[in-house]
Amino acid sequence: MSFDARDPYDAAALYDMWLNCQGCPETFDFEPRRPIGLDYYHEIGQRAKKERWVIHEQPDEDEPDGISYMVLCPQCARRHGIRPDYRLRSHSPRAIREICEAMDKARELVAA
Numbered sequence: 001m002s003f004d005a006r007d008p009y010d011a012a013a014l015y016d017m018w019l020n021c022q023g024c025p026e027t028f029d030f031e032p033r034r035p036i037g038l039d040y041y042h043e044i045g046q047r048a049k050k051e052r053w054v055i056h057e058q059p060d061e062d063e064p065d066g067i068s069y070m071v072l073c074p075q076c077a078r079r080h081g082i083r084p085d086y087r088l089r090s091h092s093p094r095a096i097r098e099i100c101e102a103m104d105k106a107r108e109l110v111a112a
């Protein structure tokens, strides 16, 4: 398994950099032991999924790509009666694809 832009958990980890609960001061505090890159964010996303954080993609007119992510820690999710949704989206958001491409290019530059 590697980074999947259609997985809101991977996408949100990449897009937001930090997963902060929007219902309380809780931060998803986990730092993979690997260089920053797509796999790094994949590991964060999948760990958040395992710990039952809620990450929902939602339409957002204020964001350039028209989406943002709702992030809730397991406690807040339970309090609000919101269940995690682990399904993959059928599309990958444009902003996420662009970040992926930029990171690929950066990696090529480092490798060269």
Ligand SMILES: [Zn+2]
Pocket: 021, 022, 023, 024, 025, 026, 072, 073, 074, 075, 076, 077
């Ligand atoms: Zn919370």
